[in-house]
Amino acid sequence: MEKKTPLYDVHVSSGGKIVPFGGYLLPVQYRAGVIEEHMAVRTKCGLFDVSHMGEITLRGADALRNLNRLLTNDFTVMDAGAARYSPMCNEQGGTVDDLIVYKRGENDYFIVVNAANREKDFAWMKAHVSGDAALEDISDTIGQLALQGPLARKVLDKLAAPESIPEKYYTCVFDGSVAGIDCIVSATGYTGEDGFELYCAAQDVEKLWNAVMEAGAEFGILPCGLGARDTLRLEAGMPLYGHELTDEISPKEAGLGFFVKMDKDDFIGKKAIEERGAPKRKRVGLRVTGRGIIREHMPLYADGREIGVSTSGTHCPYLGCPVAMAFVDAEYAAPGTAIEADVRGRRVAAETVKLPFYKKVR
Amino acid sequence: MNLPEELKYTKSHEWVKFIDDTTALIGITDFAQESLGSLVFINLPQVGDGVVAGETFADVESVKAVSDIFSPVTGDVAEVNTDLEQSPEIINDTPYDAWIAKIENITDTADLLDAADYEKAVEEEN
Numbered sequence: 008m009e010k011k012t013p014l015y016d017v018h019v020s021s022g023g024k025i026v027p028f029g030g031y032l033l034p035v036q037y038r039a040g041v042i043e044e045h046m047a048v049r050t051k052c053g054l055f056d057v058s059h060m061g062e063i064t065l066r067g068a069d070a071l072r073n074l075n076r077l078l079t080n081d082f083t084v085m086d087a088g089a090a091r092y093s094p095m096c097n098e099q100g101g102t103v104d105d106l107i108v109y110k111r112g113e114n115d116y117f118i119v120v121n122a123a124n125r126e127k128d129f130a131w132m133k134a135h136v137s138g139d140a141a142l143e144d145i146s147d148t149i150g151q152l153a154l155q156g157p158l159a160r161k162v163l164d165k166l167a168a169p170e171s172i173p174e175k176y177y178t179c180v181f182d183g184s185v186a187g188i189d190c191i192v193s194a195t196g197y198t199g200e201d202g203f204e205l206y207c208a209a210q211d212v213e214k215l216w217n218a219v220m221e222a223g224a225e226f227g228i229l230p231c232g233l234g235a236r237d238t239l240r241l242e243a244g245m246p247l248y249g250h251e252l253t254d255e256i257s258p259k260e261a262g263l264g265f266f267v268k269m270d271k272d273d274f275i276g277k278k279a280i281e282e283r284g285a286p287k288r289k290r291v292g293l294r295v296t297g298r299g300i301i302r303e304h305m306p307l308y309a310d311g312r313e314i315g316v317s318t319s320g321t322h323c324p325y326l327g328c329p330v331a332m333a334f335v336d337a338e339y340a341a342p343g344t345a346i347e348a349d350v351r352g353r354r355v356a357a358e359t360v361k362l363p364f365y366k367k368v369r
Numbered sequence: 370m371n372l373p374e375e376l377k378y379t380k381s382h383e384w385v386k387f388i389d390d391t392t393a394l395i396g397i398t399d400f401a402q403e404s405l406g407s408l409v410f411i412n413l414p415q416v417g418d419g420v421v422a423g424e425t426f427a428d429v430e431s432v433k434a435v436s437d438i439f440s441p442v443t444g445d446v447a448e449v450n451t452d453l454e455q456s457p458e459i460i461n462d463t464p465y466d467a468w469i470a471k472i473e474n475i476t477d478t479a480d481l482l483d484a485a486d487y488e489k490a491v492e493e494e495n
Contacts, residue, residue, distance in 0.1 A: 035433060036406065040406050040407050041406065041407070041431075041432040041433060042407050042409075042432060234432060234433050238432060298454075299410070299412075300409070300410050300430050300435075302435075321432055321433070322409035322410060322430070322432050324432070329410075351435070353412075
């Protein structure tokens, strides 16, 4: 049985087309449609209900030690109010999830995980922490909105004082206030645009949604669904767990080596990642040069043999063309390599390109 | 519901316009284009392909999904609407003008509904 976020009724009355996702019922789009919603985020601003995401706290004298053991990134040097992205690996070097850690204070962390993996992540963490480290899954008490786009800051300025708004990317204000509601205000997002993620008490999120939509009206804000969330992150070259990351794919293979600190003493999966050595397949971007849309799980060919598989793909509204992400044999990963995808029995020509496909206009 | 009276319809949301006894134009209905959302791609058949009533002969894609189009008739593809290759969204704008293929040598049809029966069938579906 799928769950509803606190904004379910708001989505329905806003004309949202509800679909099941990650165990929740959420809108894939609203009346404007995926393309318009995507373009609103790229040119003005859009608002997403991301309350389905999971939130887990980790506190205690051994919190940092456990964090460094559970996750591949290094959390030793981190200011309070900073946010840091990290994969979490299993003993085989595959990925359990990718997540963001916020540091509230010394040995006091707020961790945001993918909705579909929330129970799995919490169970995994509980099974692997030791010493003075208390874990709590507070997901059901938290609502979350993502306000994204070049005008996101202008909208937020109408609802929050400067001291509530983080100035630097990947930082947050823990005790912020937006529209009179207590919020964690974080300068993060999954779209490749400027923007903020707002965390509040679940019972306040409807009021927050309405306040942001009202404040954003003069800037052309649109409510945006899961469809646009996917096309935006794909244009920005961002991985999605279940596609570019799985419990078999290591973060290094997915091109996330920067977030895997091999000079840390130890972390779960370190030995296995070392033993895997240089990845035989690499994550690349694909731009269609023929006619067709490459989607996920399509085999890729070059020189008469199968050399990879696509992991995500669709028509991208801002770029105006189909793009995909894929894993290909290392020797075909250089940008500009011509390959063919098997799109439901028909070969479609494409070429490899560097990620991301899109970088925000400065 | 936008349903021209002179056309025939299928339960799978295609429309057929007979030009003579063995020639017809095929497209998809307003209900179909509305459900699919903005179309970004169409896979057209080739001229000369055979089509069979009730079987897929083309597909359209929105950002999120691929949807098969089923032929209402059995025959041969005489012409395809190549305007749709550049601008598949024409189907969203004018679904009853945006014909997908012209079929000739028609020898059979699927169950075809008139406008009133198609409207009833759609209402029952929802």
